[in-house]
Amino acid sequence: MADHFRTDVDWEDIRIFIALARHGSLSAAARALSVNHATVARRISSLERALGDKLVERRPDGFVLTASGARALALANDMDTAAASLSRGGESDGPSGLVRINATPSLMQGFLVTRMAMLVGRYQALDIELATNMRTISLERREADIALRLGRPDDGDILAKRLLSLGYGLYASAGWSRRINAGKIPVFVGFDEANAHLPEAVWLDRHFPRAHMTFRTNTQFAQAAAARADAGIALLPHFIGRADDALVPCHLGQEPPSRDLWMLTRRQESRGAPIQIVKGYIEDIFLAERSLFEE
Known part of the structure; x- marks a missing residue:
């Protein structure tokens, strides 16, 4: 060309x-x-x-x-x-242009939306587009400018920065917590069949193979809502469980493993002013609220 x-x-x-x-x-x-x-x-x-x-x-x-x-x-x-x-x-009163960010639905809805909206208030010429996608998006095909992923990436010409360790826990309503303390057999809220391959679903099945799954859905926010409504115990990221006043930690003798959260950008565009501004801001907000995520 x-x-x-x-x-x-x-x-x-x-x-x-x-x-x-x-x-x-x-x-x-x-x-x-x-x-x-x-x-x-x-x-x-x-x-x-x-x-x-x-x-x-x-x-x-x-x-x-x-x-x-x-x-x-x-x-x-x-x-x-x-x-x-x-x-x-x-x-221009600062960096301008569109920056597209891709992340998991739980991170997008439970953490990023309100915080990224504040960045737009700071830089009026900056446009932010937030999107979730259950499949793995490609930065190299320019499906996004910044991607937040769980687990170390194996993309091609991509810059990767580890942000933090994303911790998980078992959460339930206060009523279910009391029942567990009284010796009642736990029942769970989890992922639907289409998402049974996800690490959280696999861990739950491996450690509680005979447990009854009373409610299944495809998002952790829906699982949190079901647990809040007393449907059962949900395996949730701490940033969802800790932010919900209606949920309490539920200790069943098994501690789910954490997962690393990575921020990815294309190497050849990582120095562009809009992307640099957004990358720095994302690093800052995760650092400032690290205690919400980690053990």
Whole structure:
């Protein structure tokens, strides 16, 4: 692919290409831009013709960038940032641009949302997009700019920083805690069949193989709600269990292991001002509230 955009490239094609790269599907990009998916497909084809190269590949779970598409997106994002600066009269009160963060549903809902919203109040030109995905997202395919993952990553050209050790415990309502202390056989709240492979579900099955599972769901927040409603005992991250005044630790003689939380970024973009700001902020909030997570 040529080193620079050709003169016949349409800015609207570039804008739609950025949206497709960010959202991963024709329908999601179309909704974000208030156009129909046929328009998105047509604009992407137009940009590929103008550049003389294939920019995206369609896969069963959506579109991903080719190597040429990744290079084009880096230039397109620079153009988008410059256009945003021009629309503000060329002035900027700090870093600007979109930073997309991917994390587990429990981390996103239980910790990140309110805290990342405060960062936007500090930097008005910074746009934050938070998303959860049950499958493993790819930074190299630019499905996110920053990813928070449990367990040491094995990605390619990715920078990884360990944030902390994520501790777990068994939590229940006060009523269930009293029943356990009185010798009642425990029953549990856990993951549904589709998520039975998760480490938390595997640990619970291994250490309490004959226990009755009264309630199953696919998120730890739903499990916490069920435990709060007296359905049984839930294996939860401490940051969920400790933050819920209706739940108390329930000690059954088995202590679940902790898991390391890692922050990942693409090596070639790790020094960009918006990503640096967000990375530093994420490190700071986890450090400041470490006691909420660790043993």
